[in-house]
Amino acid sequence: MRYVLIVALVGAVAIAAEEPKKDAKLTKKEVGKMMKDAHKGDKSAQVAVETELKKDAPDWDAVAKSAKTFDAMGAAFARVELGYSSPATYIAATKALMKAAGDKDKKAATDALAALNKSCVSCHRYGGAGGALR
Ligand code: HEC
Helix, strand or coil: CHHHHHHHHHHHHHHHHHCCCCCCCCCHHHHHHHHHHHHCCCCCHHHHHHHHHHCCCCCHHHHHHHHHHHHHHHHHHHHCCCCCCCCHHHHHHHHHHHHHHHHCCHHHHHHHHHHHHHHHHHCCCCCCCCCCCC
């Protein structure tokens, strides 16, 4: 059992290493701009989805639109050097939010948003990629 797990892990690492880099790298500045559009300020996708989920009848198209912005953000992480930080929890929460928007499921969407908010620390701490959140 343990052997199988190790083989699986080694295999996964090998695949990740061989994956062709299709897209050009993004600069930290470009990522910072995307992050601001997604997560900072009144016009951000984050505030939009938070506003909708406070309503009794959220506009699910608006929730889906915000989730798409986070999805693009998640994809962009593959194009920037993050060091040891992983976008996995951010991407998982985004996928959950997209599904919840499709299902028009307010509880699931609220949980997904909470998970997304918790995912920030996987990058934003101790001056790692992204630095301390302001
Ligand atoms: C996978 C790593 C990762 C995750 C997860 C992540 N960020 Fe970032 N974030 C970055 C990187 C990289 C930058 C660009 C930093 C730079 O300019 O050097 C950034 C920049 C930012 C900026 C812009 C900072 C500025 O003023 O220029 C904000 C705001 C931000 N992130 C908020 C968030 C929030 C809120 C979350 C959680 C919902 C989050 N980030 C999750 C990696 C991440």
